[in-house]
Amino acid sequence: MDIEHPRRWPRWSPLRSSDSSVNAYDHNEEPNVIEAESLDYEVIENVAYRQDQASRGKLHYASYVAFKWLSVLLIGIATGLSAFFINIAVENFSGWRFSATFTVMKYSYFAAFLVYSLFNVALVFSSVKIVTKFAPAAAGSGIPEIKGYLNGVDMPGVLLFRTLVGKIFGSIGSVGGGLALGKEGPLVHTGACIASLVGQGGSAKHFVNWKWLEVFKNDRERRDLVTCGCAAGVSAAFRAPVGGVLFALEEVTSWWRSQLLWRVFFTSAVVAVVVRSAMGWCTHGNCGHFGSGGFIIWDVSGGQDDYSFYELLPMAMVGVIGGLLGALFNQLTLYLSSWRRNILHKRGDSVKIVEACLVSLLTSVLSFGLPLLTKCTPCPDAEKYPDIICPHSEGTYGNYVNFHCSNPNEYNDLATIFFNTQDDAIRNLFSTKTLHEYSASSLLIFLGMFFSLAVITFGTAVPAGQFVPGIMIGSTYGRLVGMFVVNLYKKLDIDEGTYALLGAASFLGGSMRMTVSLCVIMVEITNNLNLLPLIMLVLLISKAVGDTFNAGFYEEQARMKGIPLLESRPKYFMRKKQAREACQSQKVVCFNHISKVGHIVSVLQSNNHHGFPVVNRLQSGETVVIGLILRSYLLVLLQSKSDFQTSDSHGDIRGHFTSRHRLTEFAKPASSRGLSIHDIHLSPEEMELYIDLEPFVNPSPYIVPEDMSLTKVYNLFRQLGLRHVLVVPRPSEVVGVITRKDLLSEQPAEDVYLDEHPAVR
Template sequence: MDWVPWNDAFGLSSTGGGWFVRYLIFISFSVMFAACASFLVGRFAPYAKQSGIPEIKTFLGGYVIHNLMSTWTLTVKAIGLCLSVASGLWLGKEGPLVHVACCCAYFFLRFFPTLRDNEARKREVLSAAAAAGISVAFGAPVGGVLFSLEQLSYYFPDKTMWQSFVCAMIAAVTLQAFNPFRTGKLVLYQVSYSTSWHAFELIPFAILGVFGGISGGLFIKLNMQIAVWRKKHRVFRTPLLEVVAVAVLTAVINFPNKFMRAQSTELVATLFSECSDLTDEQLGLCGKSSVPIVAVRMLAASILGFFLTSLTFGLQIPAGIILPTMCIGALYGRTVGSIVREWTAAAPNFFLFSACEPDVQCVTAGTYAIVGAAATLAGATRMTVSIVVIMFELTGALTYVLPIMVSVLISKWIGDAISPRGIYESWIRFQGYPFLDNRDDAAAASVPDVAVAHLITPFDDLVVLSAEGHSVASLRALVNTHRFRGYPVVLDPTSRLLLGYISCTELEFALSTTGASLPPSAPAVFTGPGGLRRTASGLSTTSQHPAPSAGDDQQQRQMLDLRPWMDQTPITLSSRTTLQLTANLFLKLGLRYVLFVDRGRLQGVLTKKDVWLLLDGKELDNKQRRVGREAVNLDGQESGVIHSVDDSGGRGAAAEERVEESRGLLSVGSAR
């Protein structure tokens, strides 16, 4: 059954009001789909908005974001993505599909306790799931693995690469079996070329790289300026009204231009294709008499799409950034390719075109669209290797790898000069997520070479646990009152001798298992029988005392020994260590906290969030770090670090859960 235009359904001709009827219906459906997607996100799953890649990247970096991959988020993301793509807005599905894949993996993790309760293994599974998401989105399994390695994963060992490869391969095979496009292709815009490129084409390919870097860098700046303006100025009462307004604006602009009216994947597929492969060509790309008009329309669509994408990315709907940037680059890339193609046909004797064969088309305009798409995507995301491999897997043309590499390389150089961060890193910073990029050598080099002792949270401001003097009930009350990621353990508050560090999760587990069989008044200790005692020469251990009697054994059975759950060798540094060295350890080793000691005496703590604030420029002196110690800490934060309020007065994603935020470090308190 063939589709029937709306004007034919109403019995109207194109000249008798039919075009206007189609225009109104196009706007109506666009607004309806976008509004439904926004309503679902705002009502049921706030974390289902946008692409989800910045949040996934932050999560893989060690920061816990609750409800990011919940069942509601998965459901709303999947349904909302279909609606938002159908609305015709300038957005893509590739990034959200990564989020959907990670949500699916997170859902199945609950059935495997060994994986669910192991944070390291959990992140390995999510890295593999992200590779599967890109494999399905692009039909590029190898590109999916490289995307997870280059863009998402904080730690990517060899075994994770193998797991990601298997996962991406199975995802691609499953997609091939379903054959969703009924074409036998993994993706709708999968193409192949019969001709190769010539040496003189490296010049326009390099120019496309320049355009890609400029457009990608300017896109990031414009998009972030719009995001800041949107946060400061509430033009619309609700995010839903803003989505409706943008949908109306987009539909009004899209419909008159057939390049913008076309569905994004179909547009990219057409722009990538050779003229000989376009059996039902409706965009007029191959008509020789209309080349100037088509070129102007493509440039107009590229420029308008640039602004509409900047306006759309950040709305309360599921929206990716990969496909829109590819559309923008493919439009101006095809324009350049059409110009070069007509030039070679009009001046075959020009010295640059000496390699062209007579009476044979010398230039394939579709290749310029691919090079332009890769360059713009690289300028916006700052990915390199994964983009080249994805484009190669899309086209299947090994001969075009070098032109794509040249354009991507130039695009990244220029993009870095315009904007130091990619679009995902920019949104991580804007949302206030404490993500430390271990690939950012410039950030570590910019740290001042000062003593870290002036920046740590001092002992007097910490919630610490002494070796003795606790009961099962008092520790339960402590865990419920001070929701920190963990607690330093010292011999006693006077000596400050560090014994270890126990995480809140381990302490809760010990209290719920071994502690459950003990009365609430049962003592809980972090030392062995007899404990440790101070002597004139230092510490004395129980091995120097007689063996415990039968009565002592009975007493030990009524005591909760927490040593098996305590990290007795935590990472420590001297309090005289420089900030530069400390920051590099956090960046390269992925640490969550470091304890600072002086001759075994605990002096203070520095956490991942503190280092992030320092590298981000929000913490410059010791006075600023004293603000907000009274605030309630978030469940899942590093050692009591509190979410920070950004300089613009807005809050990160935690504000959506109505959690009070503040700047500062570990809260003041006593565990005794």
């Protein structure tokens, strides 16, 4: 039934912006294009739900709580093990590549280059092949999509099992293949995929299904688990459990509850323990080239622990440079990524594969060729700096790399960055043990080259994170500033490594615009609390500078991908608009509470709306809105056919109705299309039957008066995570007023238990 909706106001689209892509998610990475859909976070308090709640006893709650904690434990363990597996694989591939290159180099430089570049291209090829042929949604960092998910938008394919597999193996190929990208963003995505799969009891499609975990098979519970998964990803990537919790809170989530904090914290702690234990197992050479240095922790605790007043200005300068370069990086990657999405990648998978292989070749040429042009430097005094092994024994690679040096006691500073794993290269850049181990020219060359490579590489069809490239870029210019300051204040005890660390923080702050979480992550990974105030200073400056030019990296990428994020603040113009002006369609499509099956089918075929008001016609001729029914519910009812009835009479649903459906039947799996009206086949006789929708409607959808300001609607929508809000005329009467006191009133004794045990809820 269509109800005419009076429209006297100009049309306005809430999602329409100057960027037309915002209205629909054009997932050009995905061959079968599906539009993004909003998630249903609201509790649908229909008859089935109420019956389910009434049947729950203490035992039910106890098992629910046990499953909740068990699922986050599983997420922590699985994410920790995945991170460990990725690290082992990356370190070993890098180790084999470097040792093969150095071995062949004894005979011929050209042959060594061939070995080096072919190794890289082969790994990158495997990564891009996995992504293009098997898991398109695994391309990129995944953080913008997860941010979108936690903001209420489900992107196609993002949390599938195949995406998880693609992300893990794709990251190994892209990071192991020496591209200018990191594995940290992909690990956040990995954690989120694991969490989503745990939340829906595995993947039925891949025959890994645990029915007992299906208690969490709804968008609301899954949102909480995905938040835990994100924190677990950061905790595993950086071995920074507190940073992981804060990252989830500051960067990815849009809603936060205090109960969730416990579970996120627990998951991060589990990851830290799993990673630590797994690393312990690797200490005696069990894991090939993977040793104690394999996981990020760039300990600078022995370095500069105090700073002079004179240093504050250069440190602030590091913050400004970070803000400028970070904003430039965001802008350039944005231009390039949109060009790729709209033009280059539209030409097919083979173009994506060739592109990634060419970028890999370019990276190999530059990283092999540039150190050849660099002069070697004598090794630091071994007695003065016993921790530094320089150079490593012939034919191997290590921190101080003897590459193209005539004297075995010399090292090549550029090769020391290029011919190391990213973690070891950063450890060198942060190094506080010696002075001047890098020449300014080498650092400048590396900065220019790596910045350009990072811009070009991001957006290729491989899993890619921006944390480590950001840290490498930042620490390079930070160290350059440090060298300048050391020369300026010769009498002060200044360490270049400290500036490298501040540079890294400033670039990440200038690009990603995080503050608290980044600060804690930097402190956790460098193990130096003394630098906390300085890191805070550069982060604040770099964020402020970056914000004057553009939005943060993930927001820009999300916008470019057409993910309709609801930002935390409504736009200014919304103050002048009213709720009714935001409604797009001229007619509200409603259903009668008892509707003909054929009518429901034809309505669902004729539009794509996901929610429909359900109305009851009274004998007086008036209509009363009895609630809102979701399209997904209607599809399940049509498919099951068990609620079809022959007459249009209405039974007493409160007294006798017993739901034939479990609540989980109505839930759609994450990131997939779910049921479609085209999947449902009904005979002409079935089309003539009726269905009583009343037991399945959400009887208490959120309702706003038509003249409420759009700012208020926005805040309601954003803060409660809504999908639909009904706009109604001003009500004619008021039945009561609820105040704070009413919400604090006495409650039945049997429910007190639940409040005394907050973990239960």
